[in-house]
Amino acid sequence: MYYQLSCVVCIPRSIWVQPSTNHSSSKSDREQRIEYLTKIPRSVNLESLQNGYLFPEISTRESEYSRRNPHARLIKLGIGDTTQPIPDIITSAMAEQALALSTAQGYKGYGPEQGNRELRRAIAETLYQGMEVKENEIFVSDGAQCDISRVQMLLDSSLSIALQDPTFPGYADSSVIVGRAGRLNAGSRKYKKIVYMKCEPENNFFPNLSKTPRTDLIFFCSPNNPTGSAASRQQLEQLVEFAKANGSIIIYDSAYAAYISDESPRSIFEIPGAKEVAIEISSFSKFAGFTGVRLGWTVVPEELLYANGYPMIRDYDRIVCTCFNGASNIVQAGGLACFSAEGFGALKRTMGYYMENAKILVETFESMGKKVYGGKNGPYVWVHFPGLSSWQVFNQILERAAIVTVPGIGFGPGGEGYIRVSAFGHRECILEASRRLTKVL
Numbered sequence: 286m287y288y289q290l291s292c293v294v295c296i297p298r299s300i301w302v303q304p305s306t307n308h309s310s311s312k313s314d315r316e317q318r319i320e321y322l323t324k325i326p327r328s329v330n331l332e333s334l335q336n337g338y339l340f341p342e343i344s345t346r347e348s349e350y351s352r353r354n355p356h357a358r359l360i361k362l363g364i365g366d367t368t369q370p371i372p373d374i375i376t377s378a379m380a381e382q383a384l385a386l387s388t389a390q391g392y393k394g395y396g397p398e399q400g401n402r403e404l405r406r407a408i409a410e411t412l413y414q415g416m417e418v419k420e421n422e423i424f425v426s427d428g429a430q431c432d433i434s435r436v437q438m439l440l441d442s443s444l445s446i447a448l449q450d451p452t453f454p455g456y457a458d459s460s461v462i463v464g465r466a467g468r469l470n471a472g473s474r475k476y477k478k479i480v481y482m483k484c485e486p487e488n489n490f491f492p493n494l495s496k497t498p499r500t501d502l503i504f505f506c507s508p509n510n511p512t513g514s515a516a517s518r519q520q521l522e523q524l525v526e527f528a529k530a531n532g533s534i535i536i537y538d539s540a541y542a543a544y545i546s547d548e549s550p551r552s553i554f555e556i557p558g559a560k561e562v563a564i565e566i567s568s569f570s571k572f573a574g575f576t577g578v579r580l581g582w583t584v585v586p587e588e589l590l591y592a593n594g595y596p597m598i599r600d601y602d603r604i605v606c607t608c609f610n611g612a613s614n615i616v617q618a619g620g621l622a623c624f625s626a627e628g629f630g631a632l633k634r635t636m637g638y639y640m641e642n643a644k645i646l647v648e649t650f651e652s653m654g655k656k657v658y659g660g661k662n663g664p665y666v667w668v669h670f671p672g673l674s675s676w677q678v679f680n681q682i683l684e685r686a687a688i689v690t691v692p693g694i695g696f697g698p699g700g701e702g703y704i705r706v707s708a709f710g711h712r713e714c715i716l717e718a719s720r721r722l723t724k725v726l
Contacts, residue, residue, distance in 0.1 A: 330464045343689065350683055360718045361689045365664055365709040367574040369638060372631035375573070378622035382615045398611045399602065400425025400582070407624040408582055416554040418584055422598065424605055425612050428581040429540050429568035430455060435608065436536055436564060436583065437463045439601050444501035447480035449492060451511055451696035453538065456504040474698050483699055486658055490514040494523055499531040506538040508545060511696045511705040512667045513659020515549035521556045528562040535563040543572035544636055545662045560586035573623050573632055580612055580620045639664045642715045643708035649719040653726050664708040671702060678704050685725035688718050
């Protein structure tokens with residue numbers, strides 16, 4: 286069966302999986318090609334990274350499918366690369382800032398590494414109202430992905446970590462690179478020094494903290510990627526209490542917080558005492574469509590202290606000033622426009638569009654008798670296929686419906702048996718995907 290609709294959403298580049306394709310060559314071939322070697326050994330940390338990533342593996346399978354089915358048109362519902370245009374008021378602000386650079390009066394060079402003060406104030410007043418987050422505690426950046434790595438630089442490589450399972454794989458990968466994760470166990474697909482906090486649907490994908498051993502760092506994402514679930518206030522209170530009891534730090538990823546539709550907290554700093562134990566990382570990518578524009582921020586509270594009483598915010602400021610020259614002034618102008626009444630209203634309508642897509646996908650899978658999670662507080666749908674591996678489900682949907690999804694195993698061992706489907710897409714793509722899935726599954 287060939288489908289003619291072409292809908293494109295990018296496939297993730299940072300999700301790991303064991304590759305199935307053998308790219309090895311004979312030793313003699315390799316020796317013939319090598320003409321010179323340095324005396325520098327490869328980093329043992331980089332050697333410890335997973336051997337492959339989901340992106341090339343999915344691309345290989347997608348290419349093979351297209352080769353066998355040259356007239357087929359794929360619908361790509363992999364990673365959440367936003368598809369709707371950025372509102373005019375926001376792009377106009379960026380265009381105006383860019384044009385001003387061609388004038389003597391409007392030209393600007395370096396800005397503050399921590400971000401323009403107006404934008405930092407707007408973030409504090411709009412998104413952290415009533416939480417006592419100060420503008421000087423906000424560091425504007427080129428995106429949450431980069432800030433995850435900068436926070437890793439802030440904290441000693443000897444510190445132990447815990448992760449939700451399943452969760453966004455960038456936390457584990459960056460931990461491996463800085464030497465915090467240990468070696469990979471190929472059988473369990475777990476790193477030796479990482480504590481994997483099992484997150485299951487029975488508890489809304491919140492870990493059982495009573496069975497979680499103490500670690501120095503806790504990476505936590507809410508709404509969660511990939512499950513789309515948001516932690517409740519009571520659950521986050523438990524998390525803060527757990528961190529305080531253990532003297533731990535929470536690295537809290539709130540990149541999808543703007544999609545929360547119920548009473549779930551949108552920031553860890555809504556919880557009393559969180560400023561003493563948490564750093565929050567967030568992004569303009571998903572709520573403002575800045576995936577290709579690149580803008581984010583991190584909050585490091587003044588109350589967050591090392592064991593010797595030294596404020597972490599001072600070290601983070603040093604890292605930012607050493608490793609980063611600040612986000613583009615043009616992009617920051619767009620970020621500031623996001624918080625205008627017109628800009629924020631337009632972004633809410635766009636987010637509503639994506640969440641309507643999610644509703645369509647949820648109803649489609651539920652109509653087939655599948656257990657479906659997410660799609661209410663986040664733009665991802667997490668679907669369970671008991672008795673099947675994630676790759677088996679991926680292949681079935683690709684072969685039968687010409688739809689690309691993401692195998693749940695790419696988000697950690699706890700994702701086995703699930704697939705993640707993105708609601709970031711054009712409505713016609715989502716509706717066509719629904720029709721195809723209903724026919725073939």
